[in-house]
Amino acid sequence: MKTIFILLDSWREDEIDKMDFVKSLKSKSRYGQVESLLGYGGHLETIFSGKEIEEHGFWFNIMKSENSKLKWLSKFNVKSKLVKKFFSYLNISKMLLRREDYLLRLYNFNFKDLKYLDFSKKRLTCLEDNLFRELEKEKKRFWYFNYPFSYDGKKKINWVKYSDKKVMELLKKNLERNYDFYFVHLLGLDKVGHSYGVGEERVKKLKEIDLLIKNIFKEDYNLIIVGDHGMYDVKETIDVKIDDGLMFLDSTVARFWFLKSKEKVKKKLEKLGMKVLEKEDYEKYKVRMKDDRYGELIGICRKGSMIFPNSYNDDISKGMHGYLDENPGFLIYNSEGEDKIKFKDFYLVLKEFLLNRKISN
Known part of the structure; x- marks a missing residue:
């Protein structure tokens, strides 16, 4: 039996009612809310290893590094965005050629800081030592x-x-081939959420994705649909101006x-309305890292606010995520x-579906 795992970026638990076909599967399905991870990264690593963020070590896309591969860009401490875009896309081209993960635009970064900062992940998750290696040992194709x-x-x-449509067409084509496991990460809903918020345009995208899922579905498939985080309307921005040490501004962190x-x-x-992580927060969200590569001090926006300017966005987003306790x-x-369910539990679910390793509910 084929198993399909669709990571539907930013899909909220309460949005299933906008998806007629997916909603029709509820009576034969386990459905509900995933206990959210803290921050922007680590979802795939947690799903496919069954480990918490503090165990596998991947949290944010950018980290402090003494041996940064981006150090060469710090020599070009230019202020012109046009010139910075040139170097940014040059770096993306190099990453594409090396088939590296997480292709980030760098032109909103402070180039002088790149001698201290680097990408935290470079290999595709499916090439890491995780469920995919177990599938290979059992001669399971993915x-x-x-x-x-x-x-x-x-x-x-x-x-x-x-495009969502192109990726789902590619999935449908490969469903005709002899694979046991299929994983796709759909980004369109997240993009619409950032551009338009959680209103009418997002509902249109949910209905579009609903039809794409219906078009590939068969009763004898194991189908898993998971949202990696939520999406919330942005109601205010926070201008973080702090002249002390090295600062990196994610959209909400x-x-x-x-x-x-x-x-x-x-x-x-705290005066800006942000939550500064304390010892009990690191413990609660299982992000007690072995060193300070992701930050000595970390502040997080409260729902409905975003940091602007920041290291990623050209404009203020209409919708944002990356908060505490999303849905x-x-x-x-x-x-x-x-x-x-917890993200790490999907590892056990997949082992049951693909490797016949029976687990309890």
């Missing part, structure tokens, strides 16, 4: 897509020009290193169990 690459399990990595006065920075962030949804067809 097909994998995570923007911008597809991988057929034979060391052939292909670049794919992205401010991270700091080399601080002279950690307490002063903490008070400034991503999940649906596991032909399955029973509680309406709550």
Whole structure:
């Protein structure tokens, strides 16, 4: 039996009612809310390893590094965005040629800081030591897509020009082939959420994706649909101006290193309405890292706000994620169990479907 795992970026638990076909599967499915991870990364690593963020070590896309591969860009400390875009896309071209993961635009970064900063992940998740290696040992074949690459399990990595429709057509084509497991990461809903918020345009995209899923579905498939995080309307922006140490601004997270006065920075962030992570937060969200590569001090926006300017966005987004305690949804067809699940539990679900390793609910 074929198993299909669709990671529907930013899909919220309460949005299934906007998807007629997916909603019709609820009576035969386990459905509910995923216990959200903290931050922007680590979802795929957690799903396919069964480990928490603090165990596999991948949290944010950018980290502090003494041996940064981006160090060469720090020599070009230019202020012209046009020139920075040239170097940014030059770097993306190099990453495409090397088939590296997480192709990020760098032109909103402070280039002088890149001697200290680097990408935290470079290999595709399906090439790491995780469930995919277990599938190979059991002679199980898989097909994998995570923007911008597809991988057929034979060391052939292909670049794919992205649209939800194009990726689902590619999935449907490969469903005719002899693969046991299919993974696709759909980004369109997230993009619409950032551009338009959670209103009418997002509902249109949900209905479009609903039809794309209906078009590939068969009763004898194991189908898993999972949202990686939520999406919330942006109601205010926060201008983080702190001249102390090294600062990196994600869209909703401010991270700091080399601080002279950690307490002063903490008070400034709290005055801006941000939540500064304390010891109990690192413990609760399982992000007790072995070192400070992701930040000595970390502040997070409250829902409905975003940092602007930041290191990623050209404009203020209408919708945003990356908050504490979001509400991503999940649906596991032909399955029973509680309406709550953790991201690491999908590893066990997949082992049961693909390797016949029976697990309890």
